[in-house]
Amino acid sequence: MRRKLVIGNWKMHGKHQANAQLLEALLPALAESAGVETAVCPPYPYLAQVAELLAGSTLKLGAQNLSRFDQGAHTGEVSAHMLRELGCQYVLVGHSERRSLYGEDDRLVAEKFAAALCADLVPVLCVGESLAQRRGEITERVVAEQIQAVLQRVGINGLAGGVIAYEPVWAIGTGETATPAQVQAVHRHIRSLLAEQDPAVAAAMRILYGGSVKAANAGELFAQTDVDGGLIGGASLDAASFAAICAAAQR
Ligand code: PEP
Numbered sequence: 001m002r003r004k005l006v007i008g009n010w011k012m013h014g015k016h017q018a019n020a021q022l023l024e025a026l027l028p029a030l031a032e033s034a035g036v037e038t039a040v041c042p043p044y045p046y047l048a049q050v051a052e053l054l055a056g057s058t059l060k061l062g063a064q065n066l067s068r069f070d071q072g073a074h075t076g077e078v079s080a081h082m083l084r085e086l087g088c089q090y091v092l093v094g095h096s097e098r099r100s101l102y103g104e105d106d107r108l109v110a111e112k113f114a115a116a117l118c119a120d121l122v123p124v125l126c127v128g129e130s131l132a133q134r135r136g137e138i139t140e141r142v143v144a145e146q147i148q149a150v151l152q153r154v155g156i157n158g159l160a161g162g163v164i165a166y167e168p169v170w171a172i173g174t175g176e177t178a179t180p181a182q183v184q185a186v187h188r189h190i191r192s193l194l195a196e197q198d199p200a201v202a203a204a205m206r207i208l209y210g211g212s213v214k215a216a217n218a219g220e221l222f223a224q225t226d227v228d229g230g231l232i233g234g235a236s237l238d239a240a241s242f243a244a245i246c247a248a249a250q251r
Contacts, residue, residue: 002206004222004249005163005229006033007062007090007124008040008236009210011097019046022239023053029243030059033250036229039090040236044078051087062090062124065098068111070118080119091116092231093123093162094146096169106149113150113162123162124231125150126210127190131170139168140189147193156197163206164190165231171211173233180220183209187226215244222249 019042030038039060042050051061063086067077083091092098093116094109104112109125116123127146129139143166151159166186171178178186187207194202209221210231221227229249235241 002204002228003035003037005037005039005206005208006242006246006249007038007092007165007208007229007231008242009064009092009095009231009233010040010042010236011064011233012043013237014043014046016046016049019050020053022237023050023059025239026243027054027057027059029239030057030246032243033246034058036246036249038246041090041092047083047086047088054087060089061087062092063088064092064095066091066093066112066116066121068108068115070115080115080121084119084121089122090163091121091123092165093125095126096128096167096172100169106146109146110150110153114154114158117154117158117161124165124208125159125162126165126167126231128167128169128172128211134168134170139186143186143190144193147190151197156194156201159194160198160201160205163208165208165210166190167210167231173212175212177212177214177217177221178209180224183221184224184226187224191226213245215241215248218245218248219251222251 039062041062041064063083067079093112098104113123127143129142133142191202206228208229208231213230
């Protein structure tokens with residue numbers, strides 16, 4: 001039985017006071033989703049503040065990115081072990097905004113996935129197709145190639161140490177959500193790809209959906225057989241919305 005997981009990606013939003021207010025409202029509201037694993041990924045500068053505010057709660061801490069390197073002359077980079085030391089348990093890898101705006105390719109994403117594993121972080125591998133790729137009916141191929149790059153680097157046992165988030169690029173931050181049937185089809189495809197390598201890993205792998213998830217559509221998406229929770233952007237900045245999405249995962 002896979003435990004549902006809901007992760008909030010705050011992207012480049014936040015301020016000390018706003019973070020504290022958000023968490024003050026969110027933590028008690030999460031009582032209704034005690035069976036769901038939950039995490040938030042604030043921007044780097046707020047990780048220490050948020051770690052302190054989360055102390056003693058079940059809400060976990062994650063980061064939005066990491067360096068492929070462990071240490072050294074890499075100005076502006078943050079390593080996996082630094083994130084671990086700050087209390088992170090999760091780290092997003094290959095978010096579509098990293099891929100499209102910062103030129104991260106499949107090879108770099110695979111290196112980052114491996115670096116996260118080395119520091120005992122759980123990498124959340126984000127995969128997904130653009131609108132043109134969906135219209136070109138190559139969604140399954142695109143997603144398979146993105147996962148294959150990581151498999152080549154860390155193998156199926158390494159991949160088993162992470163989580164996969166399917167996020168169609170056309171649905172991220174656009175208000176346009178993939179239909180439950182579209183989501184289930186891609187999630188089932190991902191699980192079948194993994195099953196070719198190791199059926200036990202495939203059965204245990206948590207595959208999240210991300211892309212304009214809201215309180216109003218979360219229940220139907222999370223009810224799909226192969227959907228194990230969500231990666232939530234915009235709606236994670238509102239305590240009531242994020243709590244309602246987590247509660248939908250509980251049902
Ligand atoms: C995301 O940032 O991964 C995301 C899914 O954003 P949104 O929920 O705003 O579409």
